[in-house]
Amino acid sequence: MATVTFIGAAQQVTGSCYQVESAALGRYLFDCGIHQGADDVEDRREVKFPFAPDQLDAVILSHAHLDHSGNIPRLVQQGFRGPLYCTRATARMLKVMWEDALSLYEKDLEYENLRRARRGAEPLQAAYDADDVVRALKLCAPIAFHECHRLNANATLCFHDSGHILGSAIVELKLTEDGREKTLVFSGDLGKRAAPLMHDPELLKQADVVLMEGTYGNRDHRPMAATLQEFETVLHETWERKGNVMIPAFAIGRSQEILYHLAVMHNAGKLDGWQIFLDSPMGIAITNIYDECLELLDQDDLKQVQKGFCDSIQCFLPQLHFTKDQNASMAINKIKSGAIIIAGSGMCTGGRIKHHFKHRIWNERNTVIFCGFQAKGTPGRHIVDGAKMIRLFGSEIAVRARIATLGGFSAHAGQSDLLNWIGHFQPQPRVMLVHGEAETLKVLKDKLQTDQHLLAHIPHQGEVITF
Ligand SMILES: [Zn+2]
Ligand SMILES: [Zn+2]
Numbered sequence: 001m002a003t004v005t006f007i008g009a010a011q012q013v014t015g016s017c018y019q020v021e022s023a024a025l026g027r028y029l030f031d032c033g034i035h036q037g038a039d040d041v042e043d044r045r046e047v048k049f050p051f052a053p054d055q056l057d058a059v060i061l062s063h064a065h066l067d068h069s070g071n072i073p074r075l076v077q078q079g080f081r082g083p084l085y086c087t088r089a090t091a092r093m094l095k096v097m098w099e100d101a102l103s104l105y106e107k108d109l110e111y112e113n114l115r116r117a118r119r120g121a122e123p124l125q126a127a128y129d130a131d132d133v134v135r136a137l138k139l140c141a142p143i144a145f146h147e148c149h150r151l152n153a154n155a156t157l158c159f160h161d162s163g164h165i166l167g168s169a170i171v172e173l174k175l176t177e178d179g180r181e182k183t184l185v186f187s188g189d190l191g192k193r194a195a196p197l198m199h200d201p202e203l204l205k206q207a208d209v210v211l212m213e214g215t216y217g218n219r220d221h222r223p224m225a226a227t228l229q230e231f232e233t234v235l236h237e238t239w240e241r242k243g244n245v246m247i248p249a250f251a252i253g254r255s256q257e258i259l260y261h262l263a264v265m266h267n268a269g270k271l272d273g274w275q276i277f278l279d280s281p282m283g284i285a286i287t288n289i290y291d292e293c294l295e296l297l298d299q300d301d302l303k304q305v306q307k308g309f310c311d312s313i314q315c316f317l318p319q320l321h322f323t324k325d326q327n328a329s330m331a332i333n334k335i336k337s338g339a340i341i342i343a344g345s346g347m348c349t350g351g352r353i354k355h356h357f358k359h360r361i362w363n364e365r366n367t368v369i370f371c372g373f374q375a376k377g378t379p380g381r382h383i384v385d386g387a388k389m390i391r392l393f394g395s396e397i398a399v400r401a402r403i404a405t406l407g408g409f410s411a412h413a414g415q416s417d418l419l420n421w422i423g424h425f426q427p428q429p430r431v432m433l434v435h436g437e438a439e440t441l442k443v444l445k446d447k448l449q450t451d452q453h454l455l456a457h458i459p460h461q462g463e464v465i466t467f
Pocket of ligand 1 (some may be wrong): 063065164189
């Protein structure tokens with residue numbers, strides 16, 4: 001008998017973490033991500049795992065996003081000794097992701113401890129440090145797509161391309177117990193079909209149990225063509241107003257997709273005289289990894305921006321500036337108009353985007369373009385929901401810039417994509433809907449029942465299933 005315990009991303013989007021346990025396998029985790037939205041340092045410090053990290057045999061990581069990978073250094077700090085299975089591209093990105101997350105965490109902690117010191121309270125201790133990140137990186141055991149890896153005499157692991165970001169995987173785990181083979185599939189985050197730069201999510205055919213993400217299980221995204229048209233229009237209108245554009249973007253995936261679309265527009269002569277700033281050290285580092293892994297991306301998409309020999313985004317898009325250090329970032333503040341600023345974090349919980357908001361969000365000439373999922377409780381969600389004021393660095397700032405939400409840019413499968421993907425399993429597996437807000441997953445569950453006569457289950461946090 002095998003069990004799956006739904007530790008995180010059960011009836012919510014972030015904090016992906018599932019424990020899989022059986023006599024044939026041992027004790028494994030699928031993902032170990034952080035909760036986003038709870039951006040209070042004390043909350044983040046209080047990560048208590050409902051299992052003993054030193055009792056885990058391995059972690060299988062679907063992809064590098066922090067809501068899937070961010071707690072692994074803490075896991076190591078608390079005694080996890082590996083291995084950490086992931087794809088090769090994921091392993092390359094983890095270093096960048098984890099170092100960036102640590103430096104944000106340390107800055108927040110320092111700020112919080114200063115506040116505590118002022119009121120005579122005890123300082124908070126750091127939950128993990130740079131040594132834990134180094135140790136966690138050493139635990140990576142990279143496996144290429146389709147290169148099935150024997151975990152032990154009774155268990156095999158395969159990664160399939162999930163088409164979400166560079167290196168993102170669908171996890172297929174085969175166990176032999178009591179002479180019977182059982183297959184557990186974890187979708188990870190599934191990409192959209194026909195997404196730029198990414199391949200379509202691979203279709204699997206057989207499984208006993210499938211954990212499927214449902215971030216956008218309640219609806220389809222706007223068609224890409226309409227989204228791109230709106231993107232072009234919003235940019236052009238802001239250009240005419242002599243404004244600037246701020247795009248909060250996730251460093252992995254979204255930033256590269258936006259740059260790709262800008263390169264397509266540039267190539268078609270449809271981009272006004274914008275100067276483009278990728279103002280995120282992590283975004284720059286990840287973009288460089290995309291450049292190094294061009295062969296893993298969709299070659300038809302690349303042909304659209306490639307003129308002659310070009311092997312980097314700065315070659316596709318010559319007006320793009322990488323602003324790595326803080327002085328270069330602050331110099332952007334002096335620009336009066338004509339700047340497109342892409343900065344993290346994606347949900348505006350930290351990073352340089354907050355500084356750009358402070359300088360520009362109160363000015364009606366400017367525009368903020370949201371192109372990614374904004375979780376409940378994040379500053380990004382407040383702004384999208386129409387907040388007139390936001391609190392930044394201790395002061396209230398008016399939101400007067402134009403706010404544009406472009407739904408089509410999502411790196412996640414929409415409802416039809418999810419139905420299509422799960423519909424390829426024959427016979428129907430047991431389906432667990434995860435990585436989505438409760439109301440969203442309920443809509444997806446109902447749709448699966450009416451369209452495919454499939455009875456899916458929505459596990460709650462802490463629930464255990466056996467198979
Ligand atoms: Zn993801
Ligand atoms: Zn995710």
